[in-house]
Amino acid sequence: MISASERGGQEVVGAARIEGPIVVVEGVTGIGYDEMAEVVDRQGRIRRGRVLEVGERFAVVEVFAGTTGLTIADTSVRFVGEPMRIPVSSEMLGRIVDGLGEPIDGGPAPLAEHWADVNGQPINPTARVYPRDTIQTGISALDGMNTLVLGQKLPIFSGSGLPHDRLAAQIVRQATLTHTGDASYAKRFAIVFAAMGIKHDVAAFFRESFTAGGAISRVAMFLNLADDPPIERLVTPHTALTLAEFLAFERDMHVLVILTDMTNYCEALRQLSNIRGEVPSRKGYPGYLYSNLAMVYERTGRVKGSRGSITQIPILTMPNDDITHPVPDLTGYITEGQIVLSREMFQRGIYPPIAVLPSLSRLMKDSIGPEHTRADHASLAAQLYAAYAHVQDVRSLASVIGEEELATADQAYLRFGRAFEQEFVGQGPEESRTIEQTLDIGWRALSILPRDELTRVSEAEINEHYGEH
């Protein structure tokens, strides 16, 4: 790293106030908002920080590593004179770095091809290319009902104890482009993994999974673990996405970004907001949580003039499995759909326990059909949704009057529901299905229902596929 003084910044000795992760220094002038700072403690150790507010004679600095051990008299703060930048390069693939992008795998610092501002800049909507290339994940509940598209941001809404990590790892392992896609996809594929406040075991699980899949040399891991400083988490997704943008838009790579766990990120933001005495909105989260999350999630997509792409799969655990909690709620308003995991299905032993009804992929409509997957895909998915939604009504009725009392058609719905959950949604953690297989399994489940119940598929489609499989 180039130190602040070499780059000609200002330095001030002594802090006016230290509170939580914040250091306030006085007697400085002309410090820039959002500028990077280096806070040096009594032993000369450097912690990095960022300016949150500036006045004529003061600056408020958040210290990523926390302020433990800092003293009023002996702390000095050097201001770098510019917003936070990190070195990015293709060499970062295969490496493990901390939340600020510093290597923690014992290897040398990667040679910087470029120094990039971690905040990034918004993509001009006219410069975007609308994502349409379907990614085949091999998972029926996704490919059949909630297709993932290259350049999409599709989060997994989970709960503690649910197998979201395993699902994410399976997606990473099995993802390929369908036939319309780019043949060189596999060669230009990279993973950027950003961990925010997750447990060591979880990080180790992902690492092993990447190694076992032979992909580890294509993965850059940004790790901020549960016992790492919380404030560092606020930078981690931004540093990771800065690298992703470089790889995608400067090096034409297809980058899959896994961000886990966004709930920890939001909690760090709440903590900081709280210490600064800001007016809270819901559940103590700051009013700008939506804009702040958008700065993370919108760094996704495809742009004109580049063959690369960024696809984001953020993972978040819903506190108390509550989808209306501000973190999943605001996320859902920004991302292009959501994959919701169900504790109830998990407890019934169904893997992956994807709750199909509340899940959604907004980009699916334009990336399925004859040119992308199969002609009957859209109507089949609509029919499966409608039928499975009816299953929920029939089940609640059956719990009152008993299965035997149900009308014949409704009994068929119960059988359909079981087949759908166990054979269509349920599959092995190592099982990868083609889109064709997925759609055929869907038809097989639908064929349990009487033909005249199928109103979302056309007569021609019924004739072609009903009862065939």
Added chain:
Amino acid sequence: MSVLIGHVVWVNGPVVRARGSEHVGLLEVVEVGDEHLVAEVIGLEGDVITLQVYEETSGLRPGAPVFGTGLPLSVELGPGLVQSIFDGIQRPLPVLEMRSGTFLAKGIEATALYRKSKWSFTPQIESGTDVRPGQLLGAVPETPAIDHRVLVPPGIVGRLTWVAPAGEYTIEEPIAHVENGSGTTVLTMLQRWPVRRPRPYHHRLPPTEMLVTGQRVLDTFFPLAKGGAAAIPGGFGAGKTVTQHQIAKWSDADVIVYVGCGERGNEMTDVLREFPHLTDPHTNRPLMERTILIANTSNMPVAAREASIYTGITLAEYYRDMGYDVALMADSTSRWAEALREISGRLEEMPAEEGYPAYLAARLAEFYERAGRVVTLNQETTGSVTIIGAVSPQGADFSEPVTQHTTRFIRCFWALDKALASARHFPAINWLDSYSEYVDEVVPWWQDRGHGEWHRLRAHALEILQRESRLQQVVKLVGPDALPDDQRLVLETARLLREGFLQQNALDEIDSFTTIEKQIRMLSIILRFHDRAAAIVAKGCPVVIVRRLPVVNTLLRMKTSVPNSQVDLIGEIERSLDEEMDELESDYS
């Protein structure tokens, strides 16, 4: 033009304080720092000027200069607006892309309207005429769908001493001279208007014309009038954006202003990709030829998001003044309210509910009141601005402040329902929670089109749907088989209404848009089915038999099988309905 008025003393995100001149006006536009970031004055106290900055303030430092412009935040008005895409403060995004590439850089200056384009102006007034505001000077074919009418701007009265002959002019070249006691005013096609001030009109008209959207649940059940205001509240995934897009595509407004306010980047890209290829069913021209897009996505600067709504409504009023029916879609007003909240929070104002400032309701009222059907300043032309605002309540909880305050200022409420969306019933507009106060006002409109029965059919259908909802509560406990047959018929007809009428597939070529004619025919045949079946069931025929009639399936599929241009096919369906019913009736009499 800009003069140094002070220096920055404090920076906190988009909110900046400067110290300097006491001659700066509230809501004046200023430029901050060496990069000339665009900002607006939002507070004055002694020599301290509080600003909201429309661009990212990263790197801005105390001591940086602040320049005044002497002007309030304004938009440029003139030919070239239609087919454009702007950011929240009317900078053309394609120009920004040319200047700074894929990513939006800071401090790029770009005029909203391209100065060098020549427009073909044809005068429609003689020199020597006494003119007043709103009077037509001449016309410019802006797009094949829109004739741009150049009007005498508000505030200009006098004698027209010269008008340019027909020919090609840039928007900055003079096209008319108006003389009055205080001298000669040179008029160009380029005009400016401050966004926070509503454009004046002569008087308001009652909203009696329907805005036809081609969406059955809206037009037939919860109609919106031209000049009215509607809100679409709904949680994520309930279909706000699709509904807004559908109205933007198919409604019979002349001009569409679509404001993407704090929403997804790809959604705007989708509109840009799709609209040039879609055809307006009313004019047969590409939809883009009547559309203005304003995109301030969620990760673009938050203060510009606050401004984007005003930019949009001002452009809408400008076309209203030309005599057009304009529809403005704001997706989403909640993001705009959050921008207010964020700025208010940084100003450390005392919050009211959920951190929102106490003036939230007042701001919402000001915005929605800019909708209206009016007679313009020339006292002859009528035009309208219709507002359709999406609301994104946190946790889909309609009791939150933005939804609650919005309902006070709109008259049409299209409640999106997550349960319907989960069952893929789209548009997921709940027929029990939604309402329209325009129903009675548009009855004459339907009568004029030969559909005097609309009001009755609508009431009948809603009554069936309401009865169904009560019966469903019983069904949940005992199952449908336990109901008597007349009640089971209500369930059956309600199913036809839900699946065959209310559900509408935006992606289906035929179903995406339904003419008024077809809507009435569809509704009327479903209700005819109900009446005839009721008579037969009363004679002892079980509902299961009625349900198995082949015509039931035909009714469910007529939305996609009968094209708008061949509505008479429904007459054939009606004949087979009658035949099948006659046959059944004879079995039970």
